[in-house]
Amino acid sequence: MSGNPTMNDVAREANVALKTVSRYVNGETNIGAPLATRIQEAIDALGYRRNLAAASIRPGRTSRMLGLIIGDLSNPYYSTIAGAIESTASDHGYLLTIGSSDEDGRRHDQLVDRLMEQRVDGLIIVPPTGAARDWSKLPPPIPALVFLDRPVDFDQADAVVADNAGGARLATAALAERGGRRIAFVGDSLDISTMRERLAGYRTALIEHGVREDPELVVTDAHRSVDAAVAIRRLLNERAIDGIFAANNRAAVGALMAFRDSGARVPLIGFDDFEAATLSTPAVSVVSHDITLMGEAAAEIVFARLSGDTSARRTHVLPATLVLRGSEDG
Incomplete structure (x- = not known):
C-alpha cells in the first residue's frame, strides 16, 4: 500500500462500515467485542494511525496540543519553564510543541503561523526582542493565548510575569x-x-x-x-x-x-x-522567582480558558525574593 493507511483502508480490511471504524478509533465503547477485535487487527496489520491534525478541523474536535514559543531553548531559564509547561500539559492529556524564536521577530511570526495552522488549542508565547507582527493584526480565531515573562499590550491574552x-x-x-x-x-x-x-x-x-x-x-x-x-x-x-x-x-x-x-x-x-x-x-x-510556578501558571490559565473561563484577561505578577548566599559581601 502506498501512502499512509486511512480509515477507509481499515474498514475494507476489517469488512466493516467506515462509520464503525470512526466510532472505534474515537473511543466509543458500544461496539461488540468481536467487531472491535477485527478492527484492531486491521489497524495493526495496516499500521494505521489516527490523524489528529485532521480530526481537529472538524467541529467540536480539538488537537489536544499546546504550542510554546520561547527565546532560546539553550538557556536553562527557558528550559525549566518549558519542562513545567510540558508536565502540566501532560497532566491534562495534552502534548506540547516547542519552538525557539532566537529572539527574531520574523521567525517568531513564522512559528505562530505554523502552530495556528496545526490547530493547537492554546499558545504560550515569550515575545521576542526583535520586532514582531502586531497581534491585533492576526485574523481570528486566535487560540487561548498567554504571554510569558514579557507582557504585550493585547486585550485577548493573559500574561504571567515576574516582579x-x-x-x-x-x-x-x-x-x-x-x-x-x-x-x-x-x-x-x-x-x-x-x-x-x-x-x-x-x-x-x-x-x-x-x-x-x-x-x-x-x-x-x-x-x-x-x-x-x-x-x-x-x-x-x-x-x-x-x-x-x-x-x-x-x-x-x-x-x-x-x-x-x-x-x-x-x-x-x-x-x-x-x-x-x-x-x-x-x-x-x-x-x-519560581520559574517552575511561572510555567505551571501559564499552562493552567490556558486550560482554564479552554474550560470556559471568560473573565477579563489580566497580567499575573509573581513575587521576587532575595536569596543571600554570601556573594553580596564580596
Missing part, C-alpha cells in the same frame, strides 16, 4: 546597604521589557540610598555570558566598581568568569537563579 522592578530594587538595595556606591548594572538589551523594568528597579534603589548613578556603570549589551565577562573585566581593571547587579543569569555567569580571569572580586547579586550559583565560593546570591 522585575521590585526584584532589581531588592538586589541593588542589598548591595548599597553593604557600602556599595559604584554598583554596576550588567544586562541585555533594553529592547527587552524585563531589562527595562530591572534597570528601573536598580535606579530606584540607588535614589533611595543616596547613590548617584554613573552611566558608565550601566551595561546593556551583554547578550551572552562572554559579553558580560568582557564588560566586567574592564570595569574591574579600571577599579571602577564596588558591586555588581547582574540583571540575568547569563550576566551572573559572566561575572564569575571575570572574577576567575582577573583574580579580583566584588560583591555580586544576580537576577534569576541558575544551577551553578551554589557551586562557586562564595555561592552567588540571587533575586529569585
Whole structure:
C-alpha cells in the first residue's frame, strides 16, 4: 500500500462500515467485542494511525496540543519553564510543541503561523526582542493565548510575569546597604521589557540610598555570558566598581568568569537563579522567582480558558525574593 493507511483502508480490511471504524478509533465503547477485535487487527496489520491534525478541523474536535514559543531553548531559564509547561500539559492529556524564536521577530511570526495552522488549542508565547507582527493584526480565531515573562499590550491574552522592578530594587538595595556606591548594572538589551523594568528597579534603589548613578556603570549589551565577562573585566581593571547587579543569569555567569580571569572580586547579586550559583565560593546570591510556578501558571490559565473561563484577561505578577548566599559581601 502506498501512502499512509486511512480509515477507509481499515474498514475494507476489517469488512466493516467506515462509520464503525470512526466510532472505534474515537473511543466509543458500544461496539461488540468481536467487531472491535477485527478492527484492531486491521489497524495493526495496516499500521494505521489516527490523524489528529485532521480530526481537529472538524467541529467540536480539538488537537489536544499546546504550542510554546520561547527565546532560546539553550538557556536553562527557558528550559525549566518549558519542562513545567510540558508536565502540566501532560497532566491534562495534552502534548506540547516547542519552538525557539532566537529572539527574531520574523521567525517568531513564522512559528505562530505554523502552530495556528496545526490547530493547537492554546499558545504560550515569550515575545521576542526583535520586532514582531502586531497581534491585533492576526485574523481570528486566535487560540487561548498567554504571554510569558514579557507582557504585550493585547486585550485577548493573559500574561504571567515576574516582579522585575521590585526584584532589581531588592538586589541593588542589598548591595548599597553593604557600602556599595559604584554598583554596576550588567544586562541585555533594553529592547527587552524585563531589562527595562530591572534597570528601573536598580535606579530606584540607588535614589533611595543616596547613590548617584554613573552611566558608565550601566551595561546593556551583554547578550551572552562572554559579553558580560568582557564588560566586567574592564570595569574591574579600571577599579571602577564596588558591586555588581547582574540583571540575568547569563550576566551572573559572566561575572564569575571575570572574577576567575582577573583574580579580583566584588560583591555580586544576580537576577534569576541558575544551577551553578551554589557551586562557586562564595555561592552567588540571587533575586529569585519560581520559574517552575511561572510555567505551571501559564499552562493552567490556558486550560482554564479552554474550560470556559471568560473573565477579563489580566497580567499575573509573581513575587521576587532575595536569596543571600554570601556573594553580596564580596
